[in-house]
Amino acid sequence: MTLGLPPIIATYYAPKLSHLLLEHNLLEHVQTIENGSIDLINKVSLGQLDMALIGAPTPPTGLENVQCRQISAYPFVLITADQTTPDQLSFKELDQQKFILLNESFVHNSVFTQLSENSGVHPSISYQTSNLTLLKDLVRQHGGMSFITTLALTDADQDLKQIKLTDVDLPTFNIYAVSRIQEHADAMTRELEGLINHLD
Numbered sequence: 001m002t003l004g005l006p007p008i009i010a011t012y013y014a015p016k017l018s019h020l021l022l023e024h025n026l027l028e029h030v031q032t033i034e035n036g037s038i039d040l041i042n043k044v045s046l047g048q049l050d051m052a053l054i055g056a057p058t059p060p061t062g063l064e065n066v067q068c069r070q071i072s073a074y075p076f077v078l079i080t081a082d083q084t085t086p087d088q089l090s091f092k093e094l095d096q097q098k099f100i101l102l103n104e105s106f107v108h109n110s111v112f113t114q115l116s117e118n119s120g121v122h123p124s125i126s127y128q129t130s131n132l133t134l135l136k137d138l139v140r141q142h143g144g145m146s147f148i149t150t151l152a153l154t155d156a157d158q159d160l161k162q163i164k165l166t167d168v169d170l171p172t173f174n175i176y177a178v179s180r181i182q183e184h185a186d187a188m189t190r191e192l193e194g195l196i197n198h199l200d
Helices: 007-023 037-045 107-119 132-140 187-197
Strands: 002-005 031-034 051-056 066-080 098-102 124-129 146-149 161-165 172-180
Touching: 002 007, 002 037, 007 031, 007 051, 007 132, 007 187, 037 051, 037 066, 037 107, 037 172, 051 107, 051 187, 066 132, 098 107, 098 132, 098 146, 107 146, 124 132, 132 146, 172 187
Parallel strands: 002 031, 002 051, 098 124
Antiparallel strands: 051 172, 066 146, 066 161, 066 172
């Protein structure tokens, strides 16, 4: 069986999931693939992946033979190396800011673009990457601010200041379990679906 995990979700959920798979004798039967949520959704829809955990502000729609269940939700925040930045900002206050963002395969990018359009503010994007560690390192080197979910932040990131966004229309980073709808799914597939659906 193939299971897709975006890097941010993998960091948090992979240890829990590995423990559950080991406990249920499924670990050796599951191959994990890391990619951004947008790519993983498409792979599940096309039948190239059996299941995936994805992050998105809303449930994926318009996909054939795909079922989806929300597992949890986390807020989006800004992060910066500048400790003098206010604790709270609205998106409209970010017009003069430089940003380092995750690239187009991550849902962060589309949410950031939508917030820009809604507020009529278009901050400068100096760099985009698929590498979360590199993104944080560039923020630490005062390369710019970033827009990220709190799920991506660990105890090792306490040197980065988190800034709450005060916008009322701010979406959340929701985690969904998506899988192919199969009329005759085998017992192992059903067991894996059950384990994933009970993650928190």
